[in-house]
Amino acid sequence: MIRFEHVSKRYPGGINALTDINFELVQGEMAFLTGHSGAGKSTLLRLILMLEQATRGQVLVEGRNLSRLSMRTAPRIRQRIGMIFQDHKLLRDKTVFDNVALPLMIAGLRYADIRKRVRAALDKVGLLQRERAWPLALSGGEQQRVGIARAIVGMPPVLLADEPTGNLDPELSASLFQLFRELNSLGVTVLIASHDLALIRRMGQRVLVLSGGSLIDDIPALEGGGAA
Amino acid sequence: MKRPGIRLRFRAWLRRQLYSFFSSLGTLLSHRVGTLMTVVVLGIAMALPLGLYVALTNLNAVDLKQDSWGTITVFLQSGTSAADARELTARIDARQDANATAISPEAGMEDFRDASGFGPALDMLSPNPLPWVIEVRPQPDRTDRLTLVVEDLTGWLQSQEAIDSVVVDTKWLQRLAGLLAVGNALVTVLAALFSVAVLVVVANTIRLDVANRADEIEVLSLVGAGNGFIRLPFLYSGFWYGLLGALGALLLLRVCLAFIDGPLSGLLDAYGNRFELSGVGFVPSLAVLATGGLLGLGGAWIAVARYLRALRRDGLLGRI
Numbered sequence: 001m002i003r004f005e006h007v008s009k010r011y012p013g014g015i016n017a018l019t020d021i022n023f024e025l026v027q028g029e030m031a032f033l034t035g036h037s038g039a040g041k042s043t044l045l046r047l048i049l050m051l052e053q054a055t056r057g058q059v060l061v062e063g064r065n066l067s068r069l070s071m072r073t074a075p076r077i078r079q080r081i082g083m084i085f086q087d088h089k090l091l092r093d094k095t096v097f098d099n100v101a102l103p104l105m106i107a108g109l110r111y112a113d114i115r116k117r118v119r120a121a122l123d124k125v126g127l128l129q130r131e132r133a134w135p136l137a138l139s140g141g142e143q144q145r146v147g148i149a150r151a152i153v154g155m156p157p158v159l160l161a162d163e164p165t166g167n168l169d170p171e172l173s174a175s176l177f178q179l180f181r182e183l184n185s186l187g188v189t190v191l192i193a194s195h196d197l198a199l200i201r202r203m204g205q206r207v208l209v210l211s212g213g214s215l216i217d218d219i220p221a222l223e224g225g226g227a228a
Numbered sequence: 229m230k231r232p233g234i235r236l237r238f239r240a241w242l243r244r245q246l247y248s249f250f251s252s253l254g255t256l257l258s259h260r261v262g263t264l265m266t267v268v269v270l271g272i273a274m275a276l277p278l279g280l281y282v283a284l285t286n287l288n289a290v291d292l293k294q295d296s297w298g299t300i301t302v303f304l305q306s307g308t309s310a311a312d313a314r315e316l317t318a319r320i321d322a323r324q325d326a327n328a329t330a331i332s333p334e335a336g337m338e339d340f341r342d343a344s345g346f347g348p349a350l351d352m353l354s355p356n357p358l359p360w361v362i363e364v365r366p367q368p369d370r371t372d373r374l375t376l377v378v379e380d381l382t383g384w385l386q387s388q389e390a391i392d393s394v395v396v397d398t399k400w401l402q403r404l405a406g407l408l409a410v411g412n413a414l415v416t417v418l419a420a421l422f423s424v425a426v427l428v429v430v431a432n433t434i435r436l437d438v439a440n441r442a443d444e445i446e447v448l449s450l451v452g453a454g455n456g457f458i459r460l461p462f463l464y465s466g467f468w469y470g471l472l473g474a475l476g477a478l479l480l481l482r483v484c485l486a487f488i489d490g491p492l493s494g495l496l497d498a499y500g501n502r503f504e505l506s507g508v509g510f511v512p513s514l515a516v517l518a519t520g521g522l523l524g525l526g527g528a529w530i531a532v533a534r535y536l537r538a539l540r541r542d543g544l545l546g547r548i
Contacts, residue, residue: 049450072454079452089447093258105247106453108240150451 001027001158001189002048007057009043009213017043019213020057025191027157030184030221032200033193035210041193044210045160048191049083050074062157079107082151082188084161088143090135096122096146097131103154121153122146125179141172148176152183159183161192165199173199181205244457252464255437263469266433270473273425274520275480277418282481282508284411300381300396304360308390313360316388320364323384325377327365333358359392375405423523426473430466430527438462438535445539455536462532463525470524474517482507 002025009018018040025031033041046052047059050066050073059066061077069077090099100121104114122128125145135143144164151159161180165173177192177199184190194200200207209217232240256263302320304313313330320328331339336358341347364385368377378396385394438445448458489505508516 075454108243
């Protein structure tokens with residue numbers, strides 16, 4: 001589903017963000033991406049979203065070599081990827097419903113279908129009764145869940161998350177990770193960048209460890225997926 | 229990742245238009261004060277050339293109705309018989325480009341007595357010194373051909389027998405025609421200048437709008453919106469600005485005309501004229517609205533294209 005082959009990313013100015021990264025996530029797999037800040041986690045996610053292009057090597061998403069695609073196809077790649085951001089990236093002047101509906105409006109779905117799917121997504125994250133609320137009226141955890149609803153509403157085959165539990169308390173973080181696991185069990189490929197090592201260990205999933213732009217460890221999932 | 233069929237894609241495109249259409253309306257309504265200010269500026273900018281245009285159309289209309297302005301006065305030689313005078317009048321009247329009325333010396337004297345107030349003094353002129361006079365009113369097929377027709381008629385009249393002199397104030401007519409031509413040119417120049425102003429005002433408004441919503445653009449881009457979808461609400465906003473500005477201009481003009489109408493009628497009444505002040509007609513109004521909308525759309529297009537390019541270049545699109 002996601003494959004990195006000898007991927008290096010060098011920013012202008014000579015900073016090597018990533019060096020010779022190799023890994024593959026098969027369809028329906030779930031993995032954590034960890035490492036100190038500045039280790040290259042965000043750059044790796046940016047490459048998958050076509051926000052950056054690899055300097056060397058190849059990034060493949062659903063078998064498509066991203067470095068061979070023109071930037072014009074980036075929107076179509078992004079429509080196939082649900083992305084969850086640390087700072088939620090919600091539109092403040094739109095209601096929760098409208099925020100979640102964005103990917104579907106971009107896809108040009110019928111309004112009736114949009115309604116149905118947005119409500120289903122909000123129900124999944126437990127925010128159905130807040131659909132008319134404004135993002136700023138929500139708590140941090142609720143905003144994060146709106147972001148998740150927006151990421152999953154288009155039923156993308158791939159889900160990426162960048163520090164989704166950034167500012168959340170441990171209890172909320174655990175319930176979020178639980179939600180990711182549920183989605184994963186429905187067949188979604190999930191990759192979560194996080195530095196919450198304690199939580200990651202408890203999840204018992206595959207862990208990719210980045211350090212200084214190199215992949216220094218690839219810990220396989222525990223048998224049975226570990227305890228929640 | 230197969231692409232769906234053309235019909236499905238067209239429907240999706242149509243729905244995106246619809247969503248952007250309503251989204252742009254919502255944005256305008258949620259920033260009422262800012263929208264209103266922009267629309268007022270646009271309205272005034274469009275009202276100026278439009279006002280001059282209306283003034284000129286009215287002047288043209290005055291010219292048409294006031295046919296006595298182009299009247300040629302033909303004085304016949306004294307001693308011309310009534311029969312000869314009437315025969316000549318009939319001949320002039322037979323021409324397509326003129327109407328003619330004969331005024332006998334007696335009728336002329338009556339008029340003069342009434343108008344001058346010299347009644348008793350005139351009675352002392354026992355033989356009536358006035359000649360037969362024919363009033364010739366040119367009937368041009370188009371207003372702007374008036375001077376040509378007058379010249380043509382004058383030449384023809386001077387070649388007729390029994391005519392003493394032909395009096396026509398062509399200079400005055402030429403000046404009027406010249407003034408109208410200058411006015412028309414001025415409308416064109418003003419319309420062009422203010423179109424540019426509208427374009428710039430809308431472009432600047434949309435530019436600020438895009439800058440204010442850079443975050444929104446970024447989010448849209450991150451969740452998979454293409455350039456087209458990002459651009460759409462701004463284009464619609466520009467269109468609304470232009471359309472509302474044009475509507476404002478038409479309303480402004482209507483108010484101004486209502487304000488001027490009373491005093492102007494009074495003034496024209498004093499000159500013994502009845503005159504209906506006309507505004508912008510239905511079809512020209514539609515043209516003004518369409519032009520406004522298109523100018524707004526154009527301005528928005530310029531602003532969005534430039535700004536999106538800059539955002540992309542500076543890597544501000546899609547930060548995470």
